Amino acid sequence: MDMMVSSPTPPKSYLVDPPGLRSWLLTRDHKRIGLMFLAVISASLALGATFALLIRTELTFPGPTIVSTGHIYNRLFTLHGTIMIFLFIIPSMPASLGNFVLPLMLGAKDVAFPRLNLASLYLYVGGLIFFLLVLVLGGVDTGWTFYAPYSTSTAAPVVLAVVGVFILGFSSIFTGINFLVTIHTMRPPGMGWFRMPLFLWALYGTAIIQVLATPILAITLLLLAVERTVGIGIFDPALGGDPILFQHFFWFYSHPAVYIMILPAMGIVTEVICVFSRKHIFGYKFIAYSSLAIALIGFLVWGHHMFVSGQSPLVGMIFSALTFAVAIPSAIKVFNWLATMYKGSIGLAPPMCFSLMFIALFGIGGLTGLFLGSLVTNVHVHDTAFVVAHFHYTMAGGALMGFLAGLYYWWPKMTGRMYNLAQGQISAVLIFVGFNFTYFPQFIVGSRGMPRRYFDYTRLLDTHPEFTFYQILSTAGGFLFVGGLVMVAFVLLRSLFVGRKAPANPWGAATLEWQCSSPPPHENPPAPANVGDCYVFDDFCFDESAQGYVKVP
């Protein structure tokens, strides 16, 4: 990190001020913490993606392809799922991008509890270490869902993994608390709730879920660990426990958790679409309230994961109805985004490419959710590759695309370097094509008879000889998709060495983080006395000499 700062203006960038490794490791600066989070979660993403490719390669052909037994394959998909969910998606946007941007957007000095923020980073690293330990010890084979009584009876080191998730949960809670308090107490005078950038509304909704739902997961996993170590019967019927209870507890967290993953992405997309369409956001209040609505209704739909678990039909009916209710706020957001683009002046820089990809892919993810929310169709496609496709369209097509949009969007601010835009666009195309080839075939095989978490589909081929063809497509797509991700890393890292210096405001955005230098100085600049509307772009003109936008009074 020994770059730049050839700028003639005095304040040194936060990257070098204060200098030294020690100052990084003990920093309380949210910008540095955000950047370090970005580094560790990217490493987790790389690990998770490696497992994904192993899974895909294994499934290309029926029968054992690269691993010899289900015993190993089951570890691959479990590690892929747990790493991607707990180590990547959940912390991805709040802890890295959110951490970096939130105080800057408010013109605040830092988050409310900087030490807690640092603790959250170290807890994350602690959780990561537990996962690496699990990996070294041969991995776990419960699936990321840890369903009892399988998880209480398998020989794999489940307790270690569960403790890892427990620790990561606290990391997430700390981030949530910080964001809630910061947004409540540190908005500058003149920035009422409805003057906030919508990304902050999204983070606010996310933080509510992080703080309220994560403790449920923590206590559930603790109970699981107690059952395994001491043999108290909570979930295992052989000990007098109830395995369905585990599923209720687990999904009571894990459904809201999908909104921890998707809400920040929606927030990023909202910002990006306005800036790159040069248009004021359409329906500000509806987007803001829909974030809250998603966060709150999201707590009431967990039973839709359990329609075939033996839960009563009446309960199933209620959960089905509530599930459809939670679809509405997402639809509202999409329509408001489209209305924002109407008559705009739409530029297709990489952040916008990924935001539009978000709309298309999350659109498919959300719409296929209708099959899962509806009771009778859920019965058929539950626990099949159809579900795998559905949640990858929402989580990878939604959350990951949002994350990449945000990464491309704020990268110049975080590092002070511009990347090559054309290369960024190529990475978007690779990812888009690869993504659809990977997951669309899984909708088809899933509804035709391919269960999820399936090592070997040889015996299904008598009735479905077409499966191999779709699996080959899917694997080829998977490699293209990951190739696109590698290209993203290449484009961004390359910019650190050969990229030109980023202007303060390369995209012409009106939110406060763009009004200070890129990268920002150690001390966040205070908010101007009169915080205006952050979606009015009239005053920003492209300045050839600065290669960025400047404010014309």
Next chain:
Amino acid sequence: MFAALDSIWHVGLPFAQTDGFWLPGAATTDPAMDRVFYLILVICSLLFLLVVGLMTFFLVRYRRLPGRKAEKTATQNILLEATWTVIPVVIVGVIFYQGFVAYMRMQTAPPGCYDLRVSARQWAWQFIYPNGHIDDNLHVPAGEPVRLTMTSEDVIHGLWIPALRVKMDVVPGRYTSVWFRADKPGAYDLLCTEYCGDEHSSMLATVEVQTREDYDAWLKDAANYLKTLPPAEAGKLLYKRRGCAQCHSTDGTAGTGPSFLGIFGKSQKMADGRSVIIDDNYIRESILEPQAKIVAGYQPVMSTYKGLVSDDDITALIEFIKSLSKKSPLRAPTHSVDRGEGQGVGK
């Protein structure tokens, strides 16, 4: 109101009747699920085209060109917001209603169902017929409502018959049930959809839909194999049908459990350090109380077959394992199995 909703039902009909357009061919003539599925598919596709179509249109029409600026438009419009809130609400309302009605039909078994019991375990299905016969495949009479009452011996499994559109988890310590009416005779896949461990993907069975006469004839025959086959042969069948094959090989390779090849009469090392000679009684105990002695190097994952094997079954299994040892056993069995012991259930 409801009549209108019901007519929407028919949107999916043309697809539901084209076998295999998206869903696999059905074994029933009343695929209620299919209509709802295709209805949603139509709605989804239209909505997707609308959103992506608009997006693409805006992208092209309003792309950034030198000299053209974004136009100012309204930033809020309650009427528009109401429109795109209410219309989706109506759409999901219809889908919910259709899905719910069809689901209730699927849940409510008609009176007079033909009842079968299902017992699942790692990693085998066992279908228990009214006459006590236990089979690893599901045979059902065509055209009659059949109800499966299911439970698991170990972890959670999930029973899925794609051709019949039914799925239900099979949970240890409680009973769940599904019912269906299969109209078209033939063989269909039955698989496990709830992840259950190493061999999850080999936990399959076949659903044989047979005419009533064929079914009755099969059932009568099937129940008789113990009497008609020599014990070792019957034991071999049981070995396959009761799922022993999932964990125990007959060729010497260790699986989840030790191989049966040549073990009879040998001395086996236990996890607690003791050694045991594998004889009739040890095998019997291994089947009925697998946790009593754990073979060194293996996990205690075998669950008991108490209630699922009769004494005759056990004898046949023992004979089968014996037949896998080339040399004759070193020792004769020390005493014969006493039917009065009360351990095995039998009938």
